[in-house]
Amino acid sequence: MRSIISRMAPLVLGALVCLALLGCNVIRVSFNTSLGPEDVTFIVPGKTTLSEVVAKLGAPDSIIDSDTGVVATYRFFDVKYSRVNFGWLAKPWTPVDPDLIFSRTGLGVDAFQILCDSRWVVLHQEFQRHLIRPPFHPYPFQ
């Protein structure tokens, strides 16, 4: 009896995994490399220059003028989308095309800005939204 169960276990597990993945889509869209606080620890306001920042992080996406100096902005996003259609479970047994869809999108849009003085020395640095990386699960009720 035990041997039958042990033989069947991988099959049952495989079937459960297949059922859980029915009609499943996972999509990710990323723009530039996401930056985190750990990536910008080398920047010391009042000391670090824009050239040093560019040497480590690359060129910013935009540079604009402000009354108190120059603002360089690094933009990035990491969008995650996942979707499961449980309607697939009923497809073999119904004449209609049923859908029961759970989906979720996480928009991880953020930017890192640095304010430099006229000598290109960094005065301030901050993230716009303090991005928390969105989860990769389709359950929308949480």
Next chain:
Amino acid sequence: MKSVRSIYTLLILTILIQGCAFSRGTLGDEIKSDTVAALQKGITTKDEVLRLLGAPDRLLPLNGRDVFQYYRYDAKAGSLLLIILNFSRLSIKSDDLFVILNRDGIVEDVIASKRTEALAFRFWPFGE
């Protein structure tokens, strides 16, 4: 025996490749490294910049100076479509070049980076 294994390998590869999709999109002209290297601080003039790179995508006034911005975007998408289970990933990166010109129209600074060189086709959406 070897031929049977080869047939199986070919069959598996054919099945896997059938569900793959690759697409790519670009915006703007390539910013060549040689051209960027030709821009010399304190020497190159505005006319030479325009001759080398063409008209900028954006012209920014910055603290009494002119900044020419050139950019290029590259997007690569890969998909693994297994009918009941699909994975897709679209990665976009940009090359940016800022040429800062002083009041006399001479290049004061050049800020450039090529992010698209490391851009690869990926379909696996998890991880980095």
